[in-house]
Amino acid sequence: MISKQNAKYRSILFLLILSGLAVWIFTREKSLNKNQIEAPIVDTKVTQELSGETEGSFSLKPDQKAAKEEIKVETGGLTPADQKKWLLITESINNPNDNEPRVDSELKDLSNEMHVLIREAYSKTKMENRNGRGFLAFLIARDLKTLEDVRFLESIYQEPPCVGMSDCSKQEDADPHIASINQTSLNYPQYVALYQFERRLDAHPELLQDPAFRAEVEAMLREAKQFPAPEISARVAALQEKLGL
Amino acid sequence: MLSIILPLITSTAFALTFDKNVPQDIQAQMVADLNFIGTLTGTRQTALHQQIFTAVDGKKYSEFFNSRVKSVGLSACGGGAAVACVQPMFAPDKMWLTQNFIKFSHPQIARMMVVFHEARHTETKNGNWGHATCPRPFLDEQGKNKVSIWTGAPLAGEPACDITPLGSYGSSTIMLKNIAMNCDNCAEKVKMDADLYATDQIGRISDAAAKKKMVDDFKTKRKI
Numbered sequence: 214m215i216s217k218q219n220a221k222y223r224s225i226l227f228l229l230i231l232s233g234l235a236v237w238i239f240t241r242e243k244s245l246n247k248n249q250i251e252a253p254i255v256d257t258k259v260t261q262e263l264s265g266e267t268e269g270s271f272s273l274k275p276d277q278k279a280a281k282e283e284i285k286v287e288t289g290g291l292t293p294a295d296q297k298k299w300l301l302i303t304e305s306i307n308n309p310n311d312n313e314p315r316v317d318s319e320l321k322d323l324s325n326e327m328h329v330l331i332r333e334a335y336s337k338t339k340m341e342n343r344n345g346r347g348f349l350a351f352l353i354a355r356d357l358k359t360l361e362d363v364r365f366l367e368s369i370y371q372e373p374p375c376v377g378m379s380d381c382s383k384q385e386d387a388d389p390h391i392a393s394i395n396q397t398s399l400n401y402p403q404y405v406a407l408y409q410f411e412r413r414l415d416a417h418p419e420l421l422q423d424p425a426f427r428a429e430v431e432a433m434l435r436e437a438k439q440f441p442a443p444e445i446s447a448r449v450a451a452l453q454e455k456l457g458l
Numbered sequence: 459m460l461s462i463i464l465p466l467i468t469s470t471a472f473a474l475t476f477d478k479n480v481p482q483d484i485q486a487q488m489v490a491d492l493n494f495i496g497t498l499t500g501t502r503q504t505a506l507h508q509q510i511f512t513a514v515d516g517k518k519y520s521e522f523f524n525s526r527v528k529s530v531g532l533s534a535c536g537g538g539a540a541v542a543c544v545q546p547m548f549a550p551d552k553m554w555l556t557q558n559f560i561k562f563s564h565p566q567i568a569r570m571m572v573v574f575h576e577a578r579h580t581e582t583k584n585g586n587w588g589h590a591t592c593p594r595p596f597l598d599e600q601g602k603n604k605v606s607i608w609t610g611a612p613l614a615g616e617p618a619c620d621i622t623p624l625g626s627y628g629s630s631t632i633m634l635k636n637i638a639m640n641c642d643n644c645a646e647k648v649k650m651d652a653d654l655y656a657t658d659q660i661g662r663i664s665d666a667a668a669k670k671k672m673v674d675d676f677k678t679k680r681k682i
Contacts, residue, residue, distance in 0.1 A: 309487060311566040312494055312645050343563040351647055376608040378539055378562040386538035387606040389618035390589070394572055395539050396607050397658045398564045404654050442607050444658070447600055 282307065282342065284334045295327055302331065302352070306338060306345040323356050332365045340372075340381040347401040354409030357420070360429050366406045367433040370440040375399045400442050407437065407448055414456065421456065431458050475529040480555065487560050488530060488573075495570050496520045500640040506675040507636040510629050514640045519574075519633070526577045527553045541569060544576045546586045553577065565651040567634065571659070575630040587626050592619040593664050604661065621665035623672045631659040635676050 284306060288299055298319055305316060323331075335349040350369055353362050375381035378395055385395070397404065414420060421427045438449040452458075474492075476485045500514030512518045527544075533554035535543035541558045553576055559569065579586050596604045596614040604613045613619070620627040637644060638653035663669040 309560065309563075309566060310490055310494060311651065312643075312648050314643075314645060317646050341563060344565050345563065347565070348647065351650070355646070374608065378558070378564075384608050387609045387611055388536065388538045388540065389592075389606065389611070389613050389616040391538070391540045391572070392606050392618075393658055393662060394541075394564065394568055394655065395562075397655055398562070398568060399607070401565070401654075405650065408650055408654060443598065443600070443602065444607075447598075 282339055284337050286330050286333045286337065288330065291326060291330075292324075295324055298323070298327060299330065302334070302349075305348055306334070306342070309344070311344075320352055321356060323352070325359070328353060328356070328359065328362060332361070335365070340375055341378070343375065343378070343398050343401045347405040350402045350406045351409055354406050354413060357410060357413045360425060363426065363429040363433050366410060367429075367436045369402050369406050370433070370437040370445075374441055396442075400440075400445060403437070403440055403442065403445050404448075407445070407452065411452055411455075427458075430456075434458060474524070474527070477529070477531040480530060480532045481557075484532070484555055484557070484559050485530075487569075488555060491566055491570055491573070492520070492523065494566060495523075498637065498644060499642050500636070501642060502640045503636050504632070504639075504675045504678050506623055506628075506632045506672065510624060510632060511636075514636050523574065523577050526580045527551055529553075530555060532556070542572050542576050544579045546580050546582060550580055550582050553580075565647075565655075567637065567648055567651045568655050571630045571634055571655055574633055575626040578626040578629050587620075587622075587624070587629075589617045589625070589627075590619045590621045590664060592616050592662075596664065598661070619662050619664035621663070621668055623663070623668050623675070627659055627662040628668070628672065631656045631663070632672065632675070634659070635672075639676070 284303060288296060291299060301313075301315055301319060305313060331349050331352050335346060335353075338345050338349065340346070350366070353365055357363065357366075373381075376399065377383045377385040378398065379385060381399075387395075421430065434449055434453055438446050438453070440446065440449075474489075476488075496516040496519065498514065498516040498519065503512070503514045507514065511522055528551040529549075531549075531552055531554045533543065533545075533556060534540075535554055535556050539558060539562070540556055541562060541564070542556065543554050544552065545554065553573070581587060592604070592613045592615060594614040596612070596619070598604050605611060606613070622628060623632065634652040634656035638649045638656060641649060641652075644652075660669065660672060663672060
């Protein structure tokens with residue numbers, strides 16, 4: 214039989230143990246929380262709050278910028294509206310986050326001056342910035358208007374192939390398990406140009422009615438077919454057949 | 459006392475834990491990428507997408523990912539040009555990112571394709587959806603041997619194919635194809651990228667019947 218005094222001591226001991234356990238759990242949680250970032254959770258609003266972005270907003274955070282390169286082109290002749298568009302373009306070239314709605318609402322039907330700048334920016338963007346170069350090719354091909362635009366697309370297939378994600382001039386270990394994503398990214402500008410070019414012509418077949426434009430397109434596709442990536446060549450062949458070129 | 463202890467125990471049930479050695483910029487990009495996926499919406503999906511993910515819906519994608527991956531570490535993933543990997547025998551619910559995750563200039567949806575491909579590999583109950591050996595010969599649509607473009611290394615004989623639509627290549631292809639076709643709040647570039655990378659990935663489905671099933675699936679759209 215347990216004496217009243219022993220029962221009292223046992224109760225105190227139990228409460229002490231319980232308190233110690235609570236303190237231990239609390240301090241452990243505090244330690245783990247240093248390294249935890251909330252995963253995207255069911256509540257979309259909370260997800261956006263965690264990222265610091267509100268719906269429809271677009272802001273570069275310093276810790277989200279990859280090796281940012283500055284593309285220097287002369288923008289003095291742009292209208293204020295085009296200056297604003299140019300700022301969006303330069304932000305997007307280095308932005309690893311692609312789902313920016315303003316690219317669709319504000320970067321279509323661009324002025325000739327903007328096309329000139331985009332083409333120039335492409336030539337000044339690092340080869341290894343595959344997403345950035347692809348983005349610029351996307352803008353031109355989606356908005357294809359002039360012979361200069363077609364010649365620009367042709368030049369994309371004349372550039373030396375990028376053979377390594379770290380350094381376009383050096384091949385990397387091609388583990389076949391992961392190679393496929395890299396092979397697409399290495400040829401990303403070439404894929405994008407064809408993809409958007411086809412859609413542009415689907416939407417505006419009248420472009421090919423201009424003999425000069427048609428001749429330029431034929432030359433571009435001939436060049437693209439010679440690009441040393443079999444998948445690109447195959448897509449060009451399919452497009453040539455579709456367009457009757 | 460128990461009412462105080464229990465909430466403390468369960469408060470971290472759905473948090474993605476990063477190892478301390480994962481650089482802050484990699485953590486931030488992973489969170490940004492997952493947040494992006496978590497906000498996608500769509501009103502249709504194909505039958506195979508319904509089977510694997512249910513709807514084209516960020517909440518469903520988040521649930522899919524969160525139910526499989528609990529923590530993220532930093533690893534070279536065997537060296538080479540990988541961006542992510544899993545080691546299910548060693549840590550079944552952990553994903554490893556490499557420095558290439560932010561160093562390589564991949565489109566955002568391509569990074570997520572890799573992440574969801576790897577997340578599928580964590581499914582121990584499904585044998586981790588191990589890859590099939592690519593057949594010998596392994597030919598493309600033009601009848602030529604599929605090789606690594608710049609090294610010329612053949613894919614034939616490599617463990618880098620799938621013979622089911624439901625494996626890692628198949629499921630991530632199905633996800634991206636559905637995003638390309640059915641995402642309502644994706645920018646045109648995102649949808650294009652999803653289409654481009656899905657088209658490339660389907661080339662890893664080496665079983666003709668499985669591939670046909672996916673191609674036929676992509677021709678359909680099904681309302682919720």
